[in-house]
Amino acid sequence: MTTISTQGPTTHNDGDEEMNTIQLTGSSCIRDTTYYKEEGDCTIFVKTTLFKIHRFILARDGSTFEGMFALPPGNCPTQGSSDDNPVVLHDEPDDFRAMCWALYALPMDISTPQLSTESDVSKFLGISRLANKYHFASFEKWSTSALSQKCTAEATSFLLSCSRDMFVQIFDVAVLCRLSRLTATIANICIRRTKIGDLGIGQALLLGEKHGLRDLQGKLYYNHLLAMDAHDTKPIPNGTAYIYDNSTLNPTQMLRLYAGYWSLSQYWQNICNMPTPQLPMVNGCTNTFHSEYCDTEWPDMWEGAISSVHERRLFGVNVTGNLDLLKIDLALQQPRKQNASASCLAAAGEFVSALKRDLEKTLPEHFLGAENT
Numbered sequence: 001m002t003t004i005s006t007q008g009p010t011t012h013n014d015g016d017e018e019m020n021t022i023q024l025t026g027s028s029c030i031r032d033t034t035y036y037k038e039e040g041d042c043t044i045f046v047k048t049t050l051f052k053i054h055r056f057i058l059a060r061d062g063s064t065f066e067g068m069f070a071l072p073p074g075n076c077p078t079q080g081s082s083d084d085n086p087v088v089l090h091d092e093p094d095d096f097r098a099m100c101w102a103l104y105a106l107p108m109d110i111s112t113p114q115l116s117t118e119s120d121v122s123k124f125l126g127i128s129r130l131a132n133k134y135h136f137a138s139f140e141k142w143s144t145s146a147l148s149q150k151c152t153a154e155a156t157s158f159l160l161s162c163s164r165d166m167f168v169q170i171f172d173v174a175v176l177c178r179l180s181r182l183t184a185t186i187a188n189i190c191i192r193r194t195k196i197g198d199l200g201i202g203q204a205l206l207l208g209e210k211h212g213l214r215d216l217q218g219k220l221y222y223n224h225l226l227a228m229d230a231h232d233t234k235p236i237p238n239g240t241a242y243i244y245d246n247s248t249l250n251p252t253q254m255l256r257l258y259a260g261y262w263s264l265s266q267y268w269q270n271i272c273n274m275p276t277p278q279l280p281m282v283n284g285c286t287n288t289f290h291s292e293y294c295d296t297e298w299p300d301m302w303e304g305a306i307s308s309v310h311e312r313r314l315f316g317v318n319v320t321g322n323l324d325l326l327k328i329d330l331a332l333q334q335p336r337k338q339n340a341s342a343s344c345l346a347a348a349g350e351f352v353s354a355l356k357r358d359l360e361k362t363l364p365e366h367f368l369g370a371e372n373t
Contacts, residue, residue, distance in 0.1 A: 032093070035100040045086035049093040055080070057103045064134045091133075095126035102127045102139055113146040118166050121150065121158075128173045140177060147173065148182045159189040164199060168207065175211045187216045191223060202248035214371060218364030221260050225317050260367035264317040267366070271319075271355070272310070276302045279348060285341040297340035301348070305329035319359055327352040 031050045040052035058065040068087075080087040089096065101123065102110065115121050124143045131140035151159055151170060159167065171190070174182040190207065193199035201224050208217040233242040249257065279298040281290040308329045309322055327349050365371070 032097060035097060035104075042080040043083055043086040044080065044089060044096065046089050046091055046093045046096045049096075050083055050086065051096060051100065052083075053100060053103070060103070061136045061138050063136045091130060092126070094122075095130050098123040098126035099130045099136075099139075102131075102143065110142065113142075115146060115150040118162060121147070121162070121166065121170070125169050125173050128177055132177050144173070144177045144179055144182075148179055151182055152185055159186060160193065160198075164203075167193070167199070171207055171211070183211075183213075187213060190216065191219055194220060195223065195227075200248045201246075202250060202253060205249075205253055214364040214368060218367055221257055221367040222264075222363055225257065225261060225264075256367045259369075261317055263366040264319050267359070268317070268319050268322060272306055277351060279344055280351070282341070282343045282347050285344050289341065290344060294340040294344040297345070298348070301330065301333050301345065304333055320356055323352055323356045323359070 028048050029045075029050060030048060031052075036050055036052045037054070038052070040054050042053055042055045042058060044051040044053065055065075055069055059069050060066075077085050079085055113124070115124060124147050127143040128140060128147060130136070131143055147170065159170070162170075167186075167189075171183075171186050173179075174186055187208075190199065190204050194201050194204045201220060204220050205217060208214075208220060228244065233244055235242050244254075244257075246254075276299045279290075279294055281287070281294070285294065305326050309325045312325060330345075330348050330352065
């Protein structure tokens with residue numbers, strides 16, 4: 001539950017009064033031009049701005065303010081009763097101004113919200129943040145629904161073209177308000193923006209770290225590994241070694257990148273060196289036929305496909321690409337194995353697909369280690 005300051009003015013030895021040590025007089029304190037209403041009965045101080053609105057507006061929707069206003073006033077003047085004794089909120093004035101707009105909006109304004117510009121989106125982000133913080137449940141549902149519709153319906157345009165600051169704000173609100181579908185959409189766009197160079201890999205990884213999105217981090221690290229080439233490396237003077245030069249990654253991220261490179265290389269080598277996996281028997285094939293023909297043909301087929309992938313010399317850590325090639329090579333060898341059941345040999349492709357699914361599911365572990373439970 002969000003706590004709103006209910007402390008009255010503090011009287012110092014010299015008789016001066018302050019509200020939570022915030023100076024409410026002087027040029028730094030201004031009255032909002034729209035939502036300082038003379039007829040209002042509750043003064044709100046947000047950083048440098050005074051708002052004066054109606055208590056019944058703030059107490060709607062089961063909000064935190066409803067509980068605050070229900071508290072007995074005690075011996076101190078009622079908080080919010082004047083400019084000298086306001087309710088103090090530690091938010092952004094623009095966000096609170098947006099919240100006031102929503103609270104006072106006419107039915108036609110809120111029934112069909114228009115989010116045509118980044119300014120409109122910014123307003124709804126502010127509403128969503130404060131509606132979540134102060135438990136305006138209906139307003140949070142309304143504002144986040146409008147944001148989700150804007151971002152998912154135009155994912156390939158707005159989320160790709162909006163400013164980086166706007167993109168980060170939308171990401172933050174999606175996670176804050178637990179909008180799982182929107183979060184997944186933004187995560188995919190985050191990867192796309194790094195690929196086209198619009199969002200730095202370091203900043204994208206920080207977003208994943210901030211919100212605990214391991215899948216996003218795993219995909220970002222993996223895609224970055226695949227994108228590395230000779231232009232990103234430089235030789236150490238008078239030596240034979242090369243170092244990867246990317247100032248957008250911090251030291252921790254670099255260590256994770258190296259760890260993932262080593263782990264994926266080991267994983268692919270283990271696949272290449274493991275004993276020939278067992279070929280599953282599918283419906284239509286008998287035990288006798290499978291043992292005599294399918295199992296006999298299968299080892300040569302598997303080893304041939306592995307050798308073929310090796311000959312193509314695909315980048316060692318591109319394990320998903322290697323597995324795709326392995327599946328293709330297995331399919332190409334099937335016509336040459338005329339004695340074995342075609343259905344059983346076709347099932348070998350599903351075995352490789354299962355390996356790829358397992359890799360994609362556990363990809364973050366290669367870079368981040370096992371998840372703490």
